[in-house]
Amino acid sequence: MTGLQIVYVRCEYRDNPIGLDTRKPRFSWLLSSDSRHALQSAYRIQAADRADFSETTLLIWDTQKLESDRSVLIAYEGEPLKARSRYYYRVKVWDQEGHESDWSEIAFWEMGLLGLDDWTADWITPDASVIDPYADAVFLMRKDFTVREAVRNARLYVTSLGLYELELNGLRVGNAEYTPGWTSYKYRLQVQTYDVAGLLCEGNGNAIGASLANGWYKGYLGWKQQRNLYGDTRALLLQLYIDYEDGTTEVIRTDGSWKSNTGPIRLSELYHGETYDARMEQFDWSCHGLDDTKWAAVSLVSHTKDKLIMQESELVRITQRIKPVSVWKTPAGETVLDMGQNMVGRLHFRVEAPAGTQITLQHVEVLDQAGNIYSGNLRTAKQTVQYTCKGGGEESYEPHFSFQGFRYVKLEGWPGEPSLDAFAGHVIHTDMEPTGTFECSHPLLNQLQSNIVWGQRGNFLDVPTDCPQRDERLGWTGDAQVFIRTAAFNFGVAPFFTKWLRDLKADQREDGSVPFVIPHVLGETDYGSAAWGDAAVVCPWTVYLCYGDKQVLEEQYDSMKAWVDYVRSEGEDPYLWNNGFHFGDWLGLDAKEGSYIGATPKDLIATCFFAYSTSLLVKAAKVLGYSEDAERYGHVYEQIVGAFANEFITPSGRLAAHTQTAYVLPLIFGLVDAPVKERLARTLVDYVEEQDGHLTTGFVGTPYLSHALTDHGYHDLAVRLVQQEDYPSWLYAIHQGATTIWEHWDGIKPDGSFWSDRMNSYNHYAYGSIGDWLYRAVAGLDMDETEPAYKRILFRPRPDSGLDYAKASYQSVYGKIRSEWYKTGGGLATYEFEVPPNTTATALLRGLKLEAVRVNGELVSEAAGVIEAGEQEEMLQLRLGSGSYRISQLHTSDAEWD
Numbered sequence: 001m002t003g004l005q006i007v008y009v010r011c012e013y014r015d016n017p018i019g020l021d022t023r024k025p026r027f028s029w030l031l032s033s034d035s036r037h038a039l040q041s042a043y044r045i046q047a048a049d050r051a052d053f054s055e056t057t058l059l060i061w062d063t064q065k066l067e068s069d070r071s072v073l074i075a076y077e078g079e080p081l082k083a084r085s086r087y088y089y090r091v092k093v094w095d096q097e098g099h100e101s102d103w104s105e106i107a108f109w110e111m112g113l114l115g116l117d118d119w120t121a122d123w124i125t126p127d128a129s130v131i132d133p134y135a136d137a138v139f140l141m142r143k144d145f146t147v148r149e150a151v152r153n154a155r156l157y158v159t160s161l162g163l164y165e166l167e168l169n170g171l172r173v174g175n176a177e178y179t180p181g182w183t184s185y186k187y188r189l190q191v192q193t194y195d196v197a198g199l200l201c202e203g204n205g206n207a208i209g210a211s212l213a214n215g216w217y218k219g220y221l222g223w224k225q226q227r228n229l230y231g232d233t234r235a236l237l238l239q240l241y242i243d244y245e246d247g248t249t250e251v252i253r254t255d256g257s258w259k260s261n262t263g264p265i266r267l268s269e270l271y272h273g274e275t276y277d278a279r280m281e282q283f284d285w286s287c288h289g290l291d292d293t294k295w296a297a298v299s300l301v302s303h304t305k306d307k308l309i310m311q312e313s314e315l316v317r318i319t320q321r322i323k324p325v326s327v328w329k330t331p332a333g334e335t336v337l338d339m340g341q342n343m344v345g346r347l348h349f350r351v352e353a354p355a356g357t358q359i360t361l362q363h364v365e366v367l368d369q370a371g372n373i374y375s376g377n378l379r380t381a382k383q384t385v386q387y388t389c390k391g392g393g394e395e396s397y398e399p400h401f402s403f404q405g406f407r408y409v410k411l412e413g414w415p416g417e418p419s420l421d422a423f424a425g426h427v428i429h430t431d432m433e434p435t436g437t438f439e440c441s442h443p444l445l446n447q448l449q450s451n452i453v454w455g456q457r458g459n460f461l462d463v464p465t466d467c468p469q470r471d472e473r474l475g476w477t478g479d480a481q482v483f484i485r486t487a488a489f490n491f492g493v494a495p496f497f498t499k500w501l502r503d504l505k506a507d508q509r510e511d512g513s514v515p516f517v518i519p520h521v522l523g524e525t526d527y528g529s530a531a532w533g534d535a536a537v538v539c540p541w542t543v544y545l546c547y548g549d550k551q552v553l554e555e556q557y558d559s560m561k562a563w564v565d566y567v568r569s570e571g572e573d574p575y576l577w578n579n580g581f582h583f584g585d586w587l588g589l590d591a592k593e594g595s596y597i598g599a600t601p602k603d604l605i606a607t608c609f610f611a612y613s614t615s616l617l618v619k620a621a622k623v624l625g626y627s628e629d630a631e632r633y634g635h636v637y638e639q640i641v642g643a644f645a646n647e648f649i650t651p652s653g654r655l656a657a658h659t660q661t662a663y664v665l666p667l668i669f670g671l672v673d674a675p676v677k678e679r680l681a682r683t684l685v686d687y688v689e690e691q692d693g694h695l696t697t698g699f700v701g702t703p704y705l706s707h708a709l710t711d712h713g714y715h716d717l718a719v720r721l722v723q724q725e726d727y728p729s730w731l732y733a734i735h736q737g738a739t740t741i742w743e744h745w746d747g748i749k750p751d752g753s754f755w756s757d758r759m760n761s762y763n764h765y766a767y768g769s770i771g772d773w774l775y776r777a778v779a780g781l782d783m784d785e786t787e788p789a790y791k792r793i794l795f796r797p798r799p800d801s802g803l804d805y806a807k808a809s810y811q812s813v814y815g816k817i818r819s820e821w822y823k824t825g826g827g828l829a830t831y832e833f834e835v836p837p838n839t840t841a842t843a844l845l846r847g848l849k850l851e852a853v854r855v856n857g858e859l860v861s862e863a864a865g866v867i868e869a870g871e872q873e874e875m876l877q878l879r880l881g882s883g884s885y886r887i888s889q890l891h892t893s894d895a896e897w898d
């Protein structure tokens with residue numbers, strides 16, 4: 001078969017999603033081709049409410065053949081979609097020669113409940129006169145019901161105030177954790193959908209049971225020991241639709257007929273852990289026929305249903321189970337398990353002990369100088385699990401509504417010698433699609449990449465958090481903003497950030513300012529810092545760039561604009577942001593003794609971000625066709641650049657601030673032109689050299705420092721900086737045993753002592769933002785922003801990175817991209833690229849000459865797939881169509897990297 005074929009189709013980034021509430025779901029597909037330079041020239045999408053697509057099938061949408069190269073996120077435009085209905089679709093494409101593909105496999109999507117009218121259930125909670133509504137214990141609620149006859153289909157729609165877990169006939173429903181997830185509950189509360197047909201017993205007695213914990217809704221949240229932030233009553237809302245073979249439907253719903261109780265979970269808090277008494281288990285509590293006469297009634301809770309939305313991002317799940325690597329006794333005589341990896345999730349164990357045996361697990365991230373566990377950095381988060389055995393054979397357990405950030409677990413009360421086999425670390429996070437890999441010849445850089453990925457796993461647990469262990473774990477906007485580009489290499493983060501950005505928009509203040517954390521749970525005055533609030537602009541723009549998702553830009557546009565307008569109204573001068581509270585270059589090493597805030601002037605940082613966000617707003621306005629705004633904010637941008645120059649650049653071209661970060665920002669945000677640019681870059685080099693090739697930057701400067709050096713001709717210094725192994729550097733932490741990214745460059749000092757307990761996370765992804773430089777600048781896998789989402793790929797590999805080889809791969813929305821290089825001796829390197837169908841690439845290869853290069857063994861001029869070739873500015877430039885390429889050098893005039 002020649003031409004393009006469709007490998008798979010997706011709806012809203014997912015395979016066969018159920019429970020959507022978007023009225024215009026979007027379709028994407030991946031293509032394969034056996035020829036090079038394959039492009040799509042047209043497509044056709046058909047949708048129907050049945051799966052057979054025969055001649056007589058009534059279509060609800062048929063695009064007919066549409067001339068277009070679009071294969072990503074094409075929005076449905078057919079008949080209105082109905083709640084709970086399943087729809088099927090298929091796609092075919094034509095390549096640029098007009099070859100028509102086969103139809104894709106038939107896929108489906110299914111709508112969830114679509115609005116207030118679809119909700120007939122009541123919110124329920126245990127009867128407060130019997131069960132203390134403020135009890136720490138997790139509530140149980142249950143109901144028996146009958147399934148009349150053969151079931152065709154069954155769907156459960158459920159949400160809660162607090163966290164829920166569900167069981168049907170004694171079996172767990174689904175595999176999602178910490179549902180309904182964390183959103184700005186005041187405005188948005190997610191509903192999950194489960195296909196439960198397989199759990200029902202036809203023609204028999206059935207039962208459903210729900211556990212209900214405090215979670216983010218009413219549990220401890222934030223470092224001020226706050227509780228009940230969203231409300232003080234836990235409640236459940238559920239509708240179970242049973243569609244029978246005979247065409248009728250029955251709905252089981254939460255109402256006054258349910259029964260309630262408490263069970264074995266005596267306490268469960270996100271930060272503090274769980275207390276579980278297995279002796280209180282009633283194994284059949286979610287099975288039909290349990291004698292629940294002693295259970296309490298439930299009360300109806302009056303709570304709105306108009307904030308309900310269907311699940312937006314991927315669910316949070318257990319994604320890996322890792323075995324501990326050792327168990328030993330510390331100098332203090334404590335028995336400690338080492339997971340070998342700082343991870344986030346829960347410890348699962350199996351144990352056999354007499355009833356009443358109490359086992360306590362305390363979770364920590366690091367050991368102290370003496371080799372004992374260190375819990376000071378957890379602040380008030382207890383991270384402690386207490387389990388009381390029921391006896392009578394092997395029992396197994398893991399907590400339910402709490403998660404821990406840990407590498408080490410102190411075991412108390414364990415019967416006998418613990419065997420490693422009895423334990424497994426369940427790694428839990430939003431189940432995003434892994435998309436990127438980076439590897440090179442430097443083992444410590446590979447460990448760095450691994451630490452970045454683990455940091456992302458641990459902190460992408462439904463919202464992007466600063467850290468996963470201490471009494472914080474909040475959606476800090478600044479941290480998310482600095483890390484998002486790296487995040488989008490490692491995993492598919494579009495749905496994850498789409499959800500979070502909707503919360504940002506919901507929590508944004510009327511004046512356009514953005515709270516420090518999203519969902520917003522801090523104080524009334526906690527909003528507005530530069531580089532933190534800019535997440536409102538940087539994050540939607542990055543999602544658009546990496547995934548071509550225009551809808552995110554459309555949805556967030558008002559929020560982006562409101563932030564820029566807010567900043568504009570803030571400064572005493574409309575084009576300088578020189579007032580208000582700012583975190584500055586947070587944790588910069590040039591901070592004054594005792595301060596967290598680096599030495600870079602805050603008004604310089606604020607004005608640079610003002611310019612940056614305004615420039616992104618202009619780009620967004622252009623993409624969306626808002627030409628008036630584009631022009632208006634383009635003008636604002638010019639004014640900011642002028643005001644910046646006036647305020648911070650001396651007439652002879654020096655910068656009136658003297659830190660690395662101060663030099664990085666104008667360079668990277670394009671606020672200065674030649675010759676000032678060159679001068680700034682040279683001074684930045686001096687500042688880094690003064691530190692013997694080390695950084696002094698904090699949260700704001702670090703993500704861009706190495707890019708600023710590489711982009712301005714000092715890649716060698718960027719390489720030295722990133723490959724430093726002594727303090728302060730990324731690799732220093734690895735020498736100290738880090739398996740995740742630390743909050744502080746010296747979280748553990750060379751003598752093994754710690755940075756203060758007050759603020760010392762060992763799993764803080766912010767400095768992991770270097771990952772994007774590894775992918776883009778070292779392996780050279782980048783995009784040309786004029787055609788986002790890697791529709792036009794840019795390969796800029798750098799064999800002068802002090803390495804023998806580097807390779808990156810990235811599963812883009814068009815398919816797999818690969819950029820690799822390895823040195824072959826004598827100053828030569830070989831390059832390998834993979835370009836997916838329906839994209840093109842530009843490869844920029846430094847120091848290579850046309851005549852001295854072979855592409856897949858052929859002369860460049862004869863090689864299939866090479867669209868254009870030329871030399872410019874010491875670079876060989878190749879335009880490549882889709883396909884795999886191996887580019888080898890015959891000889892080279894300069895061998896500078898050897």
Ligand code: BGC
Binds near residue numbers: 759
């Ligand atoms: C968080 C940070 C955050 C910062 C604000 C800290 O407590 O952990 O990562 O950005 O506060 O400066």
